[in-house]
Amino acid sequence: MRRMLLVMAMAATSAASAQKIADPKPFANSITPDDLKKxxxxxxxxxxxxxxTATEGQRKAAAYIESQFKSLGLIPGNKGNFQLGYPIYQDSLxxxxxxxxxxxxSINTDFIINxxxxxxxxxxxxxxxxxxxxISDSTRNDYKDINVQGKIVLILQNPPAPSGGASTPTRRLNPFTIMETAQKNGAAAILMVQNNFPRKGVPYVKGSPYLNGFQHSVYPNTFFISEEIAKAIMGADFDAVKDAMKNGNSPFKKYQANVKLEFKKEINELASTNVIGFLEGSDKKDEFVFITAHYDHLGKRGDSIIYYGADDDGSGTVSVLELAEAFTKAKAAGKGPRRSIVFMTVSGEEKGLWGSEFYSDHPLYPLDKTTADLNIDMIGRIDPKRKEGDSTNYVYVVGDDKLSSDLRPIxxxxxxxxxxLELDYKYNAPKDPERIYYRSDHYNFARKGVPIIFYFNGTHNDYHRPSDTPDKINYNLxxxxxxxxxxxxxxxxxxNEMLKRDIPLTQQ
Incomplete structure (x- = not known):
């Protein structure tokens, strides 16, 4: 009797296990070319x-994605909200x-400023x-024996030739290094002499948007000035000093001149959002799989030119919508995932991975419990540069050789x-000249130690052009x-187990 009970218990356990092993094919088949196209x-x-990012078009796209997540019955991923906002700043002159x-x-005629x-x-x-x-480094110190504390510093950006005729290291020409050096020496402001004035074009009134409004260090205001301004300060000395520097000399000198430097700007606080839908898992609901794509693109120029961004990354965005639908159908059929799945479409990718950077620095779900991020960025086209294999049946798989030895086998x-499909690992090359691994939102998960896979079709002639339109997508592929x-x-x-994290980030 006891043996019979044991056999019955084992059979019940086997049956329960069998019930847990669901066939994913019916749900995968719900991801159709027609739905993606729609x-x-x-x-x-x-x-x-x-x-x-941070335009009305981006907000319209976010609203559409949110409406789709709602219609699928996903849980709002941000404490009752589908959208996770983050600040963006833009300066107006x-x-x-x-x-x-x-x-x-005057600006543009005689000087410019960042x-x-x-x-x-x-x-x-x-x-x-x-x-x-x-310059102040191991080879020379232009600040030796001079006091610039609280004074305006004037700099000729072309450095003098070093002794022996060797070329000057390129890093010496970096204006940010020059600014940092002047700051360390206590300069109140910096004038860097450049040529090509007056500058062509309409004087700018707005700067490029940026993500981090609170900087670790504030540099002295740096004006890039014409030689005419330098001559107004240095007088007849300017031409002689310029020639002397060509010959390897730097005749440092203090000049008496009444200089007024004025700069006024307004800092405008804008905003953008990531859109996040949550599907709760079953027995491992406190562990997470992320599926991501960026929904922003390059906007429009004037009233007539639109950068549609169908492949980049409309293809990834709508794939996330279809993946969310497939998983919600599985859960409705009683075959939902054990781990929770977070569907996140981010903005700001084209500006510098802003949305994913903000999320990874302010995670809503523990990153140490995030088993993987699967990121989709451009999967609707064919790479015309790909000459080997079947280019109608491939995908570039990026990052599956990093962070976890479980990624590639799975x-x-x-x-x-x-x-x-043909899985092409071209962009895993350590010396990939395009540095594709670092150029999409998965990287902000990877830098925090989360294993990632990035799916990509490669670039094409419509990449970042208005001609990247939905009619050119290969919907079947x-x-x-x-x-x-x-x-x-x-x-x-x-x-059963989360992915191992057995490949150090330092090896990347």
Whole structure:
């Protein structure tokens, strides 16, 4: 009797285990070319205005993605909200000018200034110290025996030739290094002499948007000035000093000149969002699989030119929508994932991976419990540069050789069993000249130690052009690639253990 009970218990356990092993094919098959196309003609349509970060077009796209997540019954991923906002800053010029001994000079005609690097201030100073090329390193120190504390520093950006005729290291020409050196020596402001004035074009009134409004260090205001301004300060000395520097000499000198440097700007606080939908898992619901794509693109130029961004990354965005639908159908059928799945579309990728950077620095779900991020960025086209293999049946797989030795075996097993694509590892090359591994949102997970796979079709002639439109997408191939992501996520969400993290980040 006891033996019979044991056999019955074992049979019940086996039956329960069998019930847990669901067939993912019916749910993967819900990811169809027609559904992808339907979504993409909206996401990459004219109504979204190119989806540039912190614009109305981006907000429209976010609203559409949120509406789709809601219709699928996903849980809002940010404490009751589908959208996770983050700040963006943009500077607007109010006014700027330079006066030397009462002579006024104008922006673009006589000088320029980096709007984002400068801060509002008005400086009146009567001492200007010429500090050569502004170099201070192991080979030379242009600040030796001169005092620039609280004074304006004047710099000729072309450094003097070193003794022996060797070329000057390129790093000496880096203006940020020169600014940092002047700051360390106590300069109140910096004038760097350049040529090519007057500069062509309309005077700028707005700077480029940026993510980090609170800087670790504030540099002295740095004005890039014409030789005419330098001559107004240095007088007849300027030509002689310029020639002397060509010959390897730097005749440092303090000049008496009444200089007024004025710069005023307004810092505008903008905002953008990531859109996050959450599907709760079962017995491992406190562990997470992320599926990501960026939904922003390059916006529009004027009223007529739209950068539609169908492949980049409308293809990834709508694939996330279809993957979310497939997983919600599985859960509705009683075959949902063991781990929770977070579907996140981010903005700001085209600006410098802003949305994913903000998320990885302010995670809503513990990164140490995030088993993997599967990132989709451009899977709708064919790379015309790919000459080997079947270019109608491939995908570039990036990053599966990093951070976890589990990544590639899972990826290859799922592909072999289900999709049978050619997995191309071209962009895993350590010396990849395009540095693709670092150029999409998965990287902000990887830098925090989360194993990642990045799915990519390569660039093409429409990359970052208005001609990247939905009619050029290969929807059948796109669906197959998205299904590979689904099968891979399915396995990662349902396996017993989280992915190992056994490859140090330092090896990348």
């Amino acid at each position: 979504h993409l003609y909206i996401v990459a349509g004219p109504g979204m205005e190119g989806r540039e 109010i006014s700027t000018s330079i006066e030397v001994n009462g002579q006024k000079f 709007l984002n690097m400068a801060h509002t201030s008005t400086i009146f100073c009567s001492d200007v110290v010429f500090a050569g090329a502004g 990826s290859e097993a799922m592909n072999k069993k289900y999709t049978k 796109m669906a197959k690639r998205a299904q590979l992501v689904f099968y891979t996520a399915w396995e990662m969400a349902n396996r």
